[in-house]
Amino acid sequence: MTTALDLSVRVGGVDFANPLLAASGCFGWGVEYSSIFPVRALGGFVTKGLSQKPRPGNAPPRIAETASGMLNSIGIESVGVDAFLAEKLPPLIGCGTRVIVNLFGETEDEYVEIAHRLRGATGIHALELNASCPNTAKGGLEFGIVPDVLRSLTRRVRDANPLPLYVKLTPNVTDITASARAALEAGADAVTAINTLRGIVLSAESRRAVLSTRFGGLSGPAIKPIALAMVHQIRRALPIPIIGCGGITSARDVVEFILAGASAVQIGTALFANPLAAQEILVELPVLCARLGITRLADQIGAAAL
Amino acid sequence: MTPAARRSTVVANESYGHNHFKLRFEWSGGFAAGQFFMLGELAKDSFILPRAFSAFRGDHNSVEVVYKVVGRGTHHLAEMRAGDDLLAWGPLGNGFRESTGPELLVAGGIGIAGLFARAEALARSGHRAALVFGGRTESDLVGRRDLDPIVSSATYFTEDGSFGEKGRVTNGLAETLKRGGFRSLAACGPAPMLDAVALIARDAGVRAQLSVEAPMACGMGVCLGCSVAVDGRYARACTEGPVFDAAYFGVGPR
Ligand SMILES: Cc1cc2nc3c(=O)[nH]c(=O)nc-3n(C[C@H](O)[C@H](O)[C@H](O)COP(=O)(O)OP(=O)(O)OC[C@H]3O[C@@H](n4cnc5c(N)ncnc54)[C@H](O)[C@@H]3O)c2cc1C
Ligand SMILES: Cc1cc2nc3c(=O)[nH]c(=O)nc-3n(C[C@H](O)[C@H](O)[C@H](O)COP(=O)(O)O)c2cc1C
Numbered sequence: 001m002t003t004a005l006d007l008s009v010r011v012g013g014v015d016f017a018n019p020l021l022a023a024s025g026c027f028g029w030g031v032e033y034s035s036i037f038p039v040r041a042l043g044g045f046v047t048k049g050l051s052q053k054p055r056p057g058n059a060p061p062r063i064a065e066t067a068s069g070m071l072n073s074i075g076i077e078s079v080g081v082d083a084f085l086a087e088k089l090p091p092l093i094g095c096g097t098r099v100i101v102n103l104f105g106e107t108e109d110e111y112v113e114i115a116h117r118l119r120g121a122t123g124i125h126a127l128e129l130n131a132s133c134p135n136t137a138k139g140g141l142e143f144g145i146v147p148d149v150l151r152s153l154t155r156r157v158r159d160a161n162p163l164p165l166y167v168k169l170t171p172n173v174t175d176i177t178a179s180a181r182a183a184l185e186a187g188a189d190a191v192t193a194i195n196t197l198r199g200i201v202l203s204a205e206s207r208r209a210v211l212s213t214r215f216g217g218l219s220g221p222a223i224k225p226i227a228l229a230m231v232h233q234i235r236r237a238l239p240i241p242i243i244g245c246g247g248i249t250s251a252r253d254v255v256e257f258i259l260a261g262a263s264a265v266q267i268g269t270a271l272f273a274n275p276l277a278a279q280e281i282l283v284e285l286p287v288l289c290a291r292l293g294i295t296r297l298a299d300q301i302g303a304a305a306l
Numbered sequence: 307m308t309p310a311a312r313r314s315t316v317v318a319n320e321s322y323g324h325n326h327f328k329l330r331f332e333w334s335g336g337f338a339a340g341q342f343f344m345l346g347e348l349a350k351d352s353f354i355l356p357r358a359f360s361a362f363r364g365d366h367n368s369v370e371v372v373y374k375v376v377g378r379g380t381h382h383l384a385e386m387r388a389g390d391d392l393l394a395w396g397p398l399g400n401g402f403r404e405s406t407g408p409e410l411l412v413a414g415g416i417g418i419a420g421l422f423a424r425a426e427a428l429a430r431s432g433h434r435a436a437l438v439f440g441g442r443t444e445s446d447l448v449g450r451r452d453l454d455p456i457v458s459s460a461t462y463f464t465e466d467g468s469f470g471e472k473g474r475v476t477n478g479l480a481e482t483l484k485r486g487g488f489r490s491l492a493a494c495g496p497a498p499m500l501d502a503v504a505l506i507a508r509d510a511g512v513r514a515q516l517s518v519e520a521p522m523a524c525g526m527g528v529c530l531g532c533s534v535a536v537d538g539r540y541a542r543a544c545t546e547g548p549v550f551d552a553a554y555f556g557v558g559p560r
Binding site: 025026028032035036037056057060061062063065068070072074077220221222249269271272273274275276 | 309310311346352353354355356378393395529530533534539558559
C-alpha cells in the first residue's frame with residue numbers, strides 16, 4: 001500500500017485541490033481546451049486579462065519564438081466586463097475548479113470599476129491584479145514598477161471587492177520585494193510572481209523589431225531561473241503567500257517552485273507547446289513526490305535549503 | 307469537429323519533391339478541407355513552439371501533411387522516421403465553406419498544401435475545379451502528379467520560366483475568372499499573393515476564400531498571437547480562420 005499523497009494547497013483564503021493553475025492569457029476564458037482535457041483537473045485557472053471596455057489588442061505581428069521561449073505583445077485584447085459577465089462567466093459556474101479573474105486597466109479607476117462590477121458575481125473565487133503587463137501604451141507596467149502606485153491601486157481594488165486578491169508582479173524592477181511589500185501592506189492576500197520580462201526580437205534582414213510594438217514580454221523556460229530567484233527573494237523577505245509562475249513545463253519544475261517558496265504555481269507558455277502539459281504534469285507529480293519522499297506538498301513550501 | 311490532442315506515431319515521412327516532405331501520422335477522426343493540425347515538441351531536447359500544417363490528405367487511421375523545409379521546426383520534422391512519437395492536435399480552424407459551383411483554386415508555393423483537400427472535396431462533389439499554381443521555380447510546384455488527376459485543368463506558373471508559363475499566378479487571373487464562369491475562388495499562398503488575389507476577385511465579383519498563414523503559438527484560440535485584420539477587428543487565424551472571406555480581409559480596427 002502506498003501512502004496517500006496530499007496535493008491540496010491553500011493560497012490567500014482559497015483552497016485548491018492541487019497546486020497547478022493555468023496562467024492568464026494562456027488559457028482563454030476556461031473553455032477553449034475542454035475537448036482536450038477536463039478543466040476540473042486543474043487546481044484552477046486565471047482568465048485572460050479583463051478590461052472595463054472591449055479592447056482590440058495590438059497590431060500583428062504579436063508573437064515571436066525565442067531561444068527557450070517566446071515574446072508576445074498581445075496588448076490585452078479583451079472582451080470587456082459586460083461581455084465577460086454575460087457570456088464568459090456563466091459557462092464557468094460549477095466548472096469544478098477555481099476561477100481567478102485577471103484584471104487589467106489603463107487607469108486606476110478602470111481597475112476599480114472592473115473589481116466593483118465583479119462584486120457578488122457567482123463563480124469567481126479570486127481576483128488577480130495584473131499590474132505588470134508590459135505591452136500596453138498607457139497601463140500595465142507603470143502600476144507595477146512604482147511601489148507607492150501599486151500600493152494605492154491594490155488598496156482601492158481591495159476595497160472595491162471582498163474576494164481574495166492576488167497581485168501579479170512584474171519582474172521588470174530592481175527589487176521585486178519592494179513591490180511585494182506594497183501589495184502586502186495594501187491588503188493583498190497573495191502575490192503572483194512573475195509576469196513576462198521585457199524584450200525585443202530583431203530581424204537582421206529587415207533591420208526592424210519583429211513585433212509591431214517593438215517590445216514584448218518574454219515567457220517560457222528561458223525565464224524560469226529568474227522566476228525561481230524572485231519567488232525565493234519574496235519568500236525570504238515577507239510573510240505573503242506566493243503563486244510561482246514563469247517557464248514551468250514539468251512536475252519537477254512545480255516541485256522546485258514550491259521548494260523555493262511558492263504555495264501554488266501557474267503554467268502558461270508550456271500549454272502552447274503541449275496542450276497536454278497540465279494533464280501530464282498532474283500524472284507525473286505523484287510519481288515524482290513519491291520518489292522524493294513527499295507525502296504532503298503543502299509541507300514543502302519554502303523547504304529548500306536556500 | 308472538436309479538436310483532440312494525442313501522442314501519435316509517425317507512419318511515414320517521405321520526400322515529396324525537392325526540399326519538400328510528406329509526413330503521415332496516426333490519426334482517427336478525420337478533418338474538413340481547409341483545417342490544419344499543430345505538431346509539437348519537434349525539437350526533442352529543447353523548447354519549441356508548435357508548427358501549423360494544413361491537413362493535406364487523410365483516411366480512417368491517418369492524416370498526411372506536406373511541408374517545405376525552411377527553418378527550425380521543419381528541419382526537425384524532416385528528421386522524423388516511421389515509428390517516432392509525434393505530438394499532434396487538431397483538427398483546427400474553420401475550413402472552407404461548402405462549394406456551390408465551379409471553383410478556381412489559386413496556389414502559391416507550399417500554399418498548395420492548404421488547397422489539396424479542397425481540390426479533392428470539389429472532385430468528390432462533382433464540381434469543376436481548375437487550378438492555377440505558381441512558384442519561383444519548377445521545384446516549388448510540388449505534387450503535380452497527385453493534382454493533375456483530381457482537377458479539371460491545371461495551369462502552372464514559374465517566375466523564372468523553368469516550368470509552365472513564365473510569370474505569376476495573378477497574370478491573367480481576372481481573364482481566367484471571367485472566361486471560366488467560376489462562381490468562387492479559393493486561394494492559399496504568401497500574403498502578397500493573397501492580397502492581389504483578393505483585389506482581383508473583388509473586381510470580378512467572385513466570392514473568394516483565402517487561407518492565411520500567421521505566426522501561431524497555441525492553435526486553440528487562447529494566445530491571441532495569430533490575429534489578422536478582418537472586418538474591422540482582429541480575428542484569430544487559428545479558430546476564426548485560417549479561411550477568411552476576401553471581402554472582409556485586411557480591414558483592421560480603427
Ligand atoms: C494555418 C497554417 C497552415 C500551415 N500549413 C502549412 C503546410 O501545410 N505546409 C508548410 O510547409 N507550412 C505550413 N504552414 C507554415 C508552418 O506552420 C511553418 O511556419 C513553416 O513550416 C516554417 O516553420 P519552421 O519552423 O521551419 O521555420 P521558422 O524557423 O519558424 O522560420 C524560419 C524562416 O523561414 C521563413 N518562412 C516561414 N514560412 C516560410 C515558407 N513557407 N517559405 C519560405 N520561408 C518561410 C520565416 O519567415 C523565417 O524567417 C502553415 C501555417 C499556418 C498558420
Ligand atoms: C500570449 C500570452 C498572453 C498573456 N496574457 C496575460 C494577461 O492577459 N494577463 C497577465 O497577467 N499575464 C499574461 N501573460 C503572462 C503569463 O500569465 C505568465 O505570467 C508568463 O507568461 C510567464 O509564465 P510562462 O513562462 O509559464 O508562460 C501572458 C503570457 C503570454 C505568453
